[in-house]
Amino acid sequence: MTLFSQATVNATPNPYLIQPATIVEKIREAEDIDTYRLRFVDEQMRRRFRFAAGQFNMVYLFGVGEVAISIVSDPEEPETLDHTIRMVGRVTKAIAQLQPGDELGIRGPFGQGWPLDDAQDKDVLIVTGGLGCAPVVGAIEYIFRRRNQYGGVKILHGVKTPHDLLFRERFDVWRQHPDTQVLLTSDQPDKTWHYHVGVVTELFEQVVIDPSRTIVLMCGPEIMMRLGVPILMQRGIPPNAIYVSLERHMECGIGLCGHCQLGPYFLCKDGPVMRYDRVASWLGRTGV
Amino acid sequence: MSETKRDSQLVTPIRPTLAVFKFASCDGCQLSILNLEDDLLALGQALDIAYFPEASSEMREGPYDIALVEGSITTPEDAHRILSVRKQATWLMTIGACATAGGIQALRNWGDVEAFKRTVYPSPQYIQSLSTSTPISEHIHVDFELWGCPINKAQLLRVITDLLAGVQPRLPTHSVCIECKRRGNVCVMVAKGIPCLGPVTRTGCGAICPSMGRDCYGCFGPAEGLHEGPGLPPNTASLAKEFHQGLRLIPVEVLRRFRGINGSVRPFREESQAWEQNDRDR
Amino acid sequence: MATQSNNHIDVVPKVLLQQLIDVLSAKGYRTVGPVVRDGAVLWDTIRQIADLPIGWRDEQAPGRYRIEQTDSTRIFGVVHGPQSVKPLAFAPREPLLMIERSQGRISIQPTMPKSEKVAVLGVRACDLAGLAIQDHIFLKDAYRDPYYRTRRDGLFLIAVNCTRALATCFCASMDTGPRAGANFDLALTELDEEMLVEAGSEAGREVVRALTCAPASTTQTSEAERQIEACADSQTRQLDRSRLPQALYDAHEHPRWDDVAARCLACGNCTMVCPTCFCHSVEVAPDLTQTGSEQSRLWDSCFTQEHGYIHGKNIRPTIKDRYRMWLTHKLASWIDQFGTSGCVGCGRCITWCPVGIDLTEELPALLKSSTQIKEESIQS
Numbered sequence: 001m002t003l004f005s006q007a008t009v010n011a012t013p014n015p016y017l018i019q020p021a022t023i024v025e026k027i028r029e030a031e032d033i034d035t036y037r038l039r040f041v042d043e044q045m046r047r048r049f050r051f052a053a054g055q056f057n058m059v060y061l062f063g064v065g066e067v068a069i070s071i072v073s074d075p076e077e078p079e080t081l082d083h084t085i086r087m088v089g090r091v092t093k094a095i096a097q098l099q100p101g102d103e104l105g106i107r108g109p110f111g112q113g114w115p116l117d118d119a120q121d122k123d124v125l126i127v128t129g130g131l132g133c134a135p136v137v138g139a140i141e142y143i144f145r146r147r148n149q150y151g152g153v154k155i156l157h158g159v160k161t162p163h164d165l166l167f168r169e170r171f172d173v174w175r176q177h178p179d180t181q182v183l184l185t186s187d188q189p190d191k192t193w194h195y196h197v198g199v200v201t202e203l204f205e206q207v208v209i210d211p212s213r214t215i216v217l218m219c220g221p222e223i224m225m226r227l228g229v230p231i232l233m234q235r236g237i238p239p240n241a242i243y244v245s246l247e248r249h250m251e252c253g254i255g256l257c258g259h260c261q262l263g264p265y266f267l268c269k270d271g272p273v274m275r276y277d278r279v280a281s282w283l284g285r286t287g288v
Numbered sequence: 289m290s291e292t293k294r295d296s297q298l299v300t301p302i303r304p305t306l307a308v309f310k311f312a313s314c315d316g317c318q319l320s321i322l323n324l325e326d327d328l329l330a331l332g333q334a335l336d337i338a339y340f341p342e343a344s345s346e347m348r349e350g351p352y353d354i355a356l357v358e359g360s361i362t363t364p365e366d367a368h369r370i371l372s373v374r375k376q377a378t379w380l381m382t383i384g385a386c387a388t389a390g391g392i393q394a395l396r397n398w399g400d401v402e403a404f405k406r407t408v409y410p411s412p413q414y415i416q417s418l419s420t421s422t423p424i425s426e427h428i429h430v431d432f433e434l435w436g437c438p439i440n441k442a443q444l445l446r447v448i449t450d451l452l453a454g455v456q457p458r459l460p461t462h463s464v465c466i467e468c469k470r471r472g473n474v475c476v477m478v479a480k481g482i483p484c485l486g487p488v489t490r491t492g493c494g495a496i497c498p499s500m501g502r503d504c505y506g507c508f509g510p511a512e513g514l515h516e517g518p519g520l521p522p523n524t525a526s527l528a529k530e531f532h533q534g535l536r537l538i539p540v541e542v543l544r545r546f547r548g549i550n551g552s553v554r555p556f557r558e559e560s561q562a563w564e565q566n567d568r569d570r
Numbered sequence: 571m572a573t574q575s576n577n578h579i580d581v582v583p584k585v586l587l588q589q590l591i592d593v594l595s596a597k598g599y600r601t602v603g604p605v606v607r608d609g610a611v612l613w614d615t616i617r618q619i620a621d622l623p624i625g626w627r628d629e630q631a632p633g634r635y636r637i638e639q640t641d642s643t644r645i646f647g648v649v650h651g652p653q654s655v656k657p658l659a660f661a662p663r664e665p666l667l668m669i670e671r672s673q674g675r676i677s678i679q680p681t682m683p684k685s686e687k688v689a690v691l692g693v694r695a696c697d698l699a700g701l702a703i704q705d706h707i708f709l710k711d712a713y714r715d716p717y718y719r720t721r722r723d724g725l726f727l728i729a730v731n732c733t734r735a736l737a738t739c740f741c742a743s744m745d746t747g748p749r750a751g752a753n754f755d756l757a758l759t760e761l762d763e764e765m766l767v768e769a770g771s772e773a774g775r776e777v778v779r780a781l782t783c784a785p786a787s788t789t790q791t792s793e794a795e796r797q798i799e800a801c802a803d804s805q806t807r808q809l810d811r812s813r814l815p816q817a818l819y820d821a822h823e824h825p826r827w828d829d830v831a832a833r834c835l836a837c838g839n840c841t842m843v844c845p846t847c848f849c850h851s852v853e854v855a856p857d858l859t860q861t862g863s864e865q866s867r868l869w870d871s872c873f874t875q876e877h878g879y880i881h882g883k884n885i886r887p888t889i890k891d892r893y894r895m896w897l898t899h900k901l902a903s904w905i906d907q908f909g910t911s912g913c914v915g916c917g918r919c920i921t922w923c924p925v926g927i928d929l930t931e932e933l934p935a936l937l938k939s940s941t942q943i944k945e946e947s948i949q950s
Contacts, residue, residue, distance in 0.1 A: 063856030287891030
């Protein structure tokens with residue numbers, strides 16, 4: 001029996017229902033990061049599944065559990081779905097043992113992604129920090145595939161040590177695009193590092209910003225957002241033009257399990273990308 | 289060309305070897321394994337049981353992939369033997385309150401073992417015994433701890449299942465109350481005034497005592513944080529205060545609530561010592 | 571308090587109330603009612619009125635619940651036990667999926683609960699309000715939950731208007747009781763000799779038509795009215811919501827949180843007994859042979875370590891963080907999320923807290939400004 005037929009047996013669509021998907025390719029990104037290219041086993045699911053850039057799926061590993069992972073491939077090619085997964089937790093470490101041909105499960109797509117439609121014809125300033133910010137990599141690739149629909153693109157990325165710089169080759173490819181600036185920084189560099197030394201907010205001084213036509217996408221530790229946003233606002237960017245990707249524990253992905261709350265928001269359905277002015281008063285509070 | 293090696297330390301062999309060791313204990317946790325009934329057969333198929341003297345006289349030498357350790361360290365000989373157990377085991381888990389917390393015999397830690405020996409044995413000079421009963425983790429590195437007196441069968445199976453799948457085992461650490469309420473029990477403390485340790489005790493037993501109208505006496509140890517991880521010690525002070533002021537227990541009764549099967553574990557130990565002091569001050 | 575409705579009200583002599591259970595049974599309902607067990611009342615299947623706690627009475631106070639038999643003939647003298655109607659729709663443990671694996675392929679079957687017609691006799695107004703909130707969350711929000719739907723659709727709700735308030739009740743100040751508002755099939759009001767019956771749905775009217783009853787007299791309805799009013803007036807606890815949600819958001823760094831954290835056990839009892847708390851976790855339970863794995867959801871609590879856990883750190887590491895999360899959600903952010911307070915004034919979190927923490931005491935203390943606190947300490 002196919003799974004699709006089961007889904008239609010239930011009068012109510014079941015948001016908890018997992019659909020099997022095959023790993024068609026596993027692409028090594030870094031020592032502990034892989035991108036898994038997944039394809040639904042069920043043909044009708046393949047045809048039916050649509051998502052927006054920046055949305056996530058709950059990815060299920062048999063007998064272990066589910067984990068929320070952004071879809072980083074292009075929404076216009078939904079036949080296969082790329083998920084970049086870093087081995088950090090119980091589920092992701094176990095997923096890392098899988099090989100092409102093995103099966104995972106998928107529920108989704110869930111959540112609100114980056115405002116890539118609103119960003120059209122505008123300059124896009126992308127500020128990221130820390131280890132491999134996969135959600136924003138998908139957004140960057142999306143923009144470059146439609147390069148002429150966007151204005152200037154500036155990518156500022158900060159890492160602690162040079163070893164933490166992931167997707168190194170991608171940064172090199174991105175900087176080849178027209179009207180594109182890529183700036184890297186490390187606050188604990190070694191002698192191989194030939195970019196800026198310091199924290200990512202220092203890179204703001206090196207870019208020209210037209211606040212009237214810039215949209216900011218931020219992804220990284222909350223401390224980076226708390227320190228970075230005031231500087232951007234001093235440069236004239238309104239808080240409603242700044243978008244941040246936030247992380248919380250998620251079990252259901254559909255706003256029912258209660259774990260991902262940030263103040264009045266459920267980050268699984270209101271986020272994970274939130275407009276800064278909506279969450280400003282919640283960031284930096286302890287214990288929320 | 290060499291074979292590609294899979295890149296996780298947790299990947300276990302197809303049918304890993306299992307060894308079960310006993311230290312100072314009542315054997316109840318080992319019996320819990322033997323009481324697995326149908327699941328015991330499945331366990332025997334999934335694992336190669338190489339050393340389990342309680343169950344079989346066939347005992348093979350190590351090394352072993354998985355070692356389960358029951359009992360606490362109470363003799364100089366055992367303090368030495370546990371080191372060799374660790375050397376033979378790739379992954380080692382304590383089973384039960386004795387191995388994980390020192391057990392009921394850790395009550396000796398507050399007593400005078402030499403005096404006990406003189407009272408019990410006609411020739412105490414032949415008894416080789418340490419003055420304390422200590423958990424295995426005070427002697428060697430322990431990979432996982434299974435609480436309970438005795439352990440819960442479902443929890444044991446869950447951990448083994450995770451190991452076989454190459455997954456880091458994980459068990460909930462929250463209070464017994466949550467499971468008790470899920471079962472639809474009436475709270476014995478609120479409805480009957482019985483001093484129950486459920487609010488500060490780790491889940492895992494299935495709330496069996498409160499389900500029978502009895503108080504939890506903490507045999508799964510303190511809820512949440514103890515040795516590692518981002519947990520916090522349970523608020524024993526507030527519960528103890530309620531026992532005393534709300535339920536009218538005198539300080540020595542409060543002390544005894546916390547000084548039981550897991551009395552040596554820090555949050556319970558410190559609470560009972562605070563009430564010992566309180567009792568002396570009276 | 572919900573005002574008296576314009577629904578037609580009938581009267582049934584209490585001695586004939588067995589008819590109600592029989593009619594429901596003939597219509598295929600299993601009737602569930604409060605039954606005395608283990609020193610409280612719990613929901614259980616009843617076959618006759620005598621199974622109900624006739625003559626029993628509950629007394630509740632912070633951290634304390636007692637029930638005793640009296641010589642009263644009241645059928646519904648016990649206000650409530652630890653369970654709201656929550657477990658009947660949002661099950662404490664709900665199997666979601668059965669997943670099988672064979673030769674690397676997985677197949678997934680939803681495990682829907684059995685749909686069953688259940689008549690719940692003796693639902694209080696606060697619990698109806700709680701159920702309406704859960705209906706909104708599980709059935710009317712962004713996603714619809716088919717497991718909840720299946721259980722909920724089978725429920726026939728027979729409310730009982732409260733004529734006695736517990737020391738812990740504050741539904742009047744939450745506008746959720748003591749009169750049952752909407753959302754019921756039948757609502758009863760118990761007088762000395764008879765039971766007033768009001769139908770709130772077509773299914774309810776159908777049941778009333780099968781009962782031996784007569785229209786209630788004005789004397790009877792006004793006596794019922796008087797008793798319900800008196801119940802509201804007798805409530806000693808209240809919750810002033812006028813400055814919520816903002817005032818509680820603003821109280822994030824208030825010193826009172828430290829004080830309540832010193833008492834809170836983080837045991838989660840308040841969240842388990844709450845009629846509206848909906849947090850759950852998903853449990854994955856594979857068998858030893860790794861061929862089948864059951865996926866279930868379990869009631870969870872924001873007081874657990876696991877609730878705030880992400881990548882090796884805990885967003886809410888302290889008891890203070892967790893109590894603040896719970897109370898702020900319940901009384902403040904709930905309003906932003908769902909348009910109502912998350913509290914219905916049933917008082918269960920006060921009674922069933924082992925150390926008797928009382929949110930009606932905590933909220934005003936948390937909303938006191940530092941000047942007010944200083945002034946009070948000078949006066950005392």
